[in-house]
Amino acid sequence: MNRHLATLVTPIWKENPIFFHVLGICSALAVTTRVSNALVMGAAVTCTAAATGVFVSLLRPVVQRSVRLVVEMLVIATFVILFDVMLKAFWYDMSRQLGPYVGLIVTNCILLGRAEAFALKNPVLPSLLDGVGSGLGYSWVLVVVAIFRESLGAGTLLGLRVLPEGAAPAQALFLPPGAFFLMGLLVWGLHAVRRRP
Amino acid sequence: MNPGDISPLTILIAAIFTNNILLSNYLGMCSFIALSRRLDTAVGMGLAVTFVSTFTTALNWVIYHRVLARGALSFLPGGLGDRIQLEIFALIVFIAVIAAFVQVVEMVLERFSPAMHQALGLFLPLITVNCAILGVALFMVIRGYGFFQAVAYGFGSGLGWLLAVLLMAGLRRRLRFSTVPRGLEGVGITLIVTGIMAMAFMAFAGMVRIQ
Numbered sequence: 001m002n003r004h005l006a007t008l009v010t011p012i013w014k015e016n017p018i019f020f021h022v023l024g025i026c027s028a029l030a031v032t033t034r035v036s037n038a039l040v041m042g043a044a045v046t047c048t049a050a051a052t053g054v055f056v057s058l059l060r061p062v063v064q065r066s067v068r069l070v071v072e073m074l075v076i077a078t079f080v081i082l083f084d085v086m087l088k089a090f091w092y093d094m095s096r097q098l099g100p101y102v103g104l105i106v107t108n109c110i111l112l113g114r115a116e117a118f119a120l121k122n123p124v125l126p127s128l129l130d131g132v133g134s135g136l137g138y139s140w141v142l143v144v145v146a147i148f149r150e151s152l153g154a155g156t157l158l159g160l161r162v163l164p165e166g167a168a169p170a171q172a173l174f175l176p177p178g179a180f181f182l183m184g185l186l187v188w189g190l191h192a193v194r195r196r197p
Numbered sequence: 198m199n200p201g202d203i204s205p206l207t208i209l210i211a212a213i214f215t216n217n218i219l220l221s222n223y224l225g226m227c228s229f230i231a232l233s234r235r236l237d238t239a240v241g242m243g244l245a246v247t248f249v250s251t252f253t254t255a256l257n258w259v260i261y262h263r264v265l266a267r268g269a270l271s272f273l274p275g276g277l278g279d280r281i282q283l284e285i286f287a288l289i290v291f292i293a294v295i296a297a298f299v300q301v302v303e304m305v306l307e308r309f310s311p312a313m314h315q316a317l318g319l320f321l322p323l324i325t326v327n328c329a330i331l332g333v334a335l336f337m338v339i340r341g342y343g344f345f346q347a348v349a350y351g352f353g354s355g356l357g358w359l360l361a362v363l364l365m366a367g368l369r370r371r372l373r374f375s376t377v378p379r380g381l382e383g384v385g386i387t388l389i390v391t392g393i394m395a396m397a398f399m400a401f402a403g404m405v406r407i408q
Contacts, residue, residue, distance in 0.1 A: 023227065025226040029226070074289070103335050107331050176220055177395040181392040184389035187381075191379075
């Protein structure tokens, strides 16, 4: 049981996909102008990563080594399309706001990376946990970045006002440069915390 | 403004400067950070991205609008074309087209131009997972571009990415001789310098407008 717990927790903090492997930075910058967008995007990656892990792991006995990349891509794309279609059907506004970035999960290296490095070699349950863990590791970073950008850039959190009425929000955080600065500082902070013994 | 009315030239310039795929849409970050470490790899990858993005956008446009889009197959007899809905396969088809194109280019280069293959060969496989290329295809569909607009957008985005990665590689060469705080080296300082670069590019805003 402890081993399973470790599989789930390692990618959340110790080997966080965004900070440790520098994977999936694109969407971490693009969808973090609002906390709600970040939450949905995080859910999308967590669901697709978990489903991909399970499926790739199940397909281990039948997939030849030479075609494994194609199979992995097909599995990932299928789940991403499923999520995209459901989002369009049940929450059209959100789907419009996220634009192409849900579809771009396909090229998010976290999914292919975990399928290739983990699910291809492990049974179903650990693969599921690894997928969920990687997804959560990605999500919390997104939400933290979004909390900074939304609260300071627009003065709201999940649509509720947090800054006092008179305070002018720092709109720079909403624009691309602000996103890059914030992400750079976050990487710095995390490295500093982690290096401490 | 109706997206159908914008001239391809405007889209080309906008894709390079005001709506740079990397600096304003954050696409292609992974390879941007990894390959801007050296100038020669940056040039190689930049050229490969420009080439692949131009041609796959053209291919994807034709496939999307002639086969996948709603109503594209309505010439089929018996209303069959209206019953088939292929739109949801767009994502898979785009990726397959990109991967197949990269594969073919690699084979052709290997056969006819070993020198080019030496220079670009390493980067071509990486392009399949470069989100800038898929992003261009998805934006082209969302914004409803016509064929020439889409090609101009694909070419411009490639050039824009090349410009950004070249500038970054040049900057990082200088950065090597400056003292960067510990923990900020590598990814951290690259992101912050990219932010400054994005700020500089915002000065182009207003030159052309495509949205």
